[in-house]
Amino acid sequence: MKRNTEFVCSNCGYSSSKWLGKCPSCGQFNTFYEEEIIEKKEVSSYRKFEESKISSLTDIEINKEQRLITGIEEFDRVLGGGIVKGSLILMGGEPGAGKSTLALTVAGKIAKNDKKVLYISAEESDAQIKLRADRLDINSKNLFLIIETGVEKIVNIIEKENPELVIIDSIQTVYKETIDSYAGSVNQVRESCAQILYTAKRLNIPILIIGHITKEGMIAGPKILEHMVDAVLYFEAEKYYQFKILRSVKNRFGSVNEIGIFEMTSSGLLEIKSPSKIFLDNLQKEKAGSGIVTVMEGTRPLLLEIQALTSRRNFGVPQRTVIGVDYNRFLIIIAILERKLNLHLENQDVFVNVSGGIRIFETAADLGIAAAIYSSFKNIKIPTNLIFIGELGLDGEIRPVNFMEARISEAEKLGFERCVIPERVKTGNTKLDIIKIKNIIDILNIIKKGGE
Ligand SMILES: Nc1ncnc2c1ncn2[C@@H]1O[C@H](COP(=O)(O)OP(=O)(O)O)[C@@H](O)[C@H]1O
Ligand SMILES: [Mg+2]
Structure with a gap:
């Protein structure tokens, strides 16, 4: 057959x-x-008896209280100012990233405000969750645990209990009985998610679903769900050594590319509200081979230290090694330094590293990278009250970058005093000593002065 x-x-x-x-x-x-x-008929069976509602745009009322504020600033900001009612949010991440911990923390905060929250777990026992709740110091009568894997049953419970927030941990372990494939398969994940989505919209209850990403692909990746849900958050743990970063990659109700920074501690996730301070911790007053730059993470500027080291190599091809910086960009910067500043790097190993294990994707750090390499090679100390903002053109010209005011004001907040920026950019009101430069050649004066 x-x-x-x-x-x-x-x-x-x-x-x-x-x-x-x-x-x-x-x-x-x-x-x-x-x-x-799957037969299409079967797929849509859960909505076939509903009649479509029709309403004029002017008749639709929005009340201001459409968002649930968790009070976890890093989480609320990533969602664009809290959880929108009736929205379906997917939080993805590798096992162990801290998804369940964050979800339970969010549930605890909402429940504390006298709002009913259902935490539906399809992969852990209630004792395991209670243990985690104890660790996070969450204890609320309004937080209800449900251990359930059947989607139909989950929907029934949500309908009956009418909570203000639902968390489902995880989408890969729930299944629909009418579909004949294993939990976690593409069909199951997609159809379960569709039914949950429909429930969220129909009852106007926000639902946060957790999704695992595995490298083998045996479990259907949450990628297939991205187009269905209203917001997609990724909880990343590996890229940043000491921090966990919550990143929004899709958001129908807010800006994407916002990040929230957390640290996992024994009593739960700690919010890191001023990450630059931590990345720049223990900075000496002046230093050779160092350049402070700003990078934008969503709407928030981060200040990072670029470290460069050049060392003479007597034989063989010199090494070029970077961590956290785009390799091609780095090679271009080296070429510009060699040609424009007459820097003899041809027999030098050059290493560049970004503090805190952050990766830089922006060209705004070019000037800082160039300054760090130059100062290491010449062994001139650069004061660390100085920050560098600007993109390098092939001719050595310094080009403007976006978000200039935000970058400068963050530097000011953190106690920096001087700022090297491209000519012809608006800086807004600032107490910083602004040094405008046109070409990479001009940097020689600044670094020399700094070394005095
Ligand atoms: N007592 C503890 N102290 C510090 N970290 C802990 C503690 N218990 C668990 N963790 C950390 O929490 C993480 C697991 O979080 P969890 O929310 O279960 O992840 P996920 O749901 O994404 O798989 C692990 O990385 C683990 O190191
Ligand atoms: Mg988990």
Whole structure:
């Protein structure tokens, strides 16, 4: 008998009649799994009796209290100012990132404000969650735990209890009985999510679902859900050594690319409200091979230290090693330094590192990187009350970058005194001593002065 199956990419949901090694849609390798084809009729059965509502735009009322504020600033900001009622939020991350911890903390905060919260766990026992709640010092009568894996049952409970917030941990472990494939398969994850989405909208209850990402792809990645939900947050733990970063990659109700920074401690997630301070901790007064730069993370500027080290190599090809900076950008900066400042780096190993393990994707750090390399090579100390903002052009010209005022005001807040910026940019009102430069050649004067 011919089986009614198809092959589905567990990363993006692309389907094909035969197995493929590489997904033509998302480019991932070895992500195809065989699944039953679901009849479309069955898929939409949970909404077929509903009649569509029609309303004029002018009749729709919005009350101001549409958002639930958790009071965890780093979390609220990432969502654009709290949880929007009736929205479906997906929080993804690798196992151990701290998703359950953050979700329970959010649940605890909302429940503390006399609001009913359902925490539905499909992967841990109530004792395990209680243990975590004790560690986080959460104890509220309004927070209800439900251990349940069936989506239909979950929807019934939500309908009956009518809470103000629902958390489902995790989407990969819930399943719909009417679908004949294992929990975590693409079909299950997609259909469960569709039903949860429908519930959130119908009852106007915000639902936060947690999704695991694994490298093997056996469990359907939350990527296939991204287009369904209102907001997608990623909780990243690995990229930043000591911090956990909550990043919004999609948000129908706020700006994307906002980040929230946390640190995992024994009593829970600690909010890091002024990350620059920590990245710049223990900074000496002046230092060779160092340049302070600003990078924007969403709407928030971060101040970071670029460290450079050059060391003479007597034989062989000199090494160029960077951590946290784009390699090609770094090579361009080196070439500009060699040509424009006559710097002899051809027999030097050059290393560049960014403090705190942060990765820089912006060109605004170019000037700081150049200054750090120059000062290390010449062994001239640069005072660390000085920050560098500017992009380098191939001719050595310093180009303006965006968010100039935000960058400068953050530097001012953190007690910096001087700021090197491109010519012809508006700085707004600032107490900082602004040094405008046109070309990389001008930096020689500044660094020399600094070394005096
Ligand atoms: N007592 C503790 N002190 C510090 N960190 C802890 C403690 N207990 C658990 N953790 C950390 O919490 C993380 C697990 O968080 P969890 O919310 O369960 O992750 P996820 O749900 O994303 O898999 C682990 O990285 C672990 O190191
Ligand atoms: Mg978990």
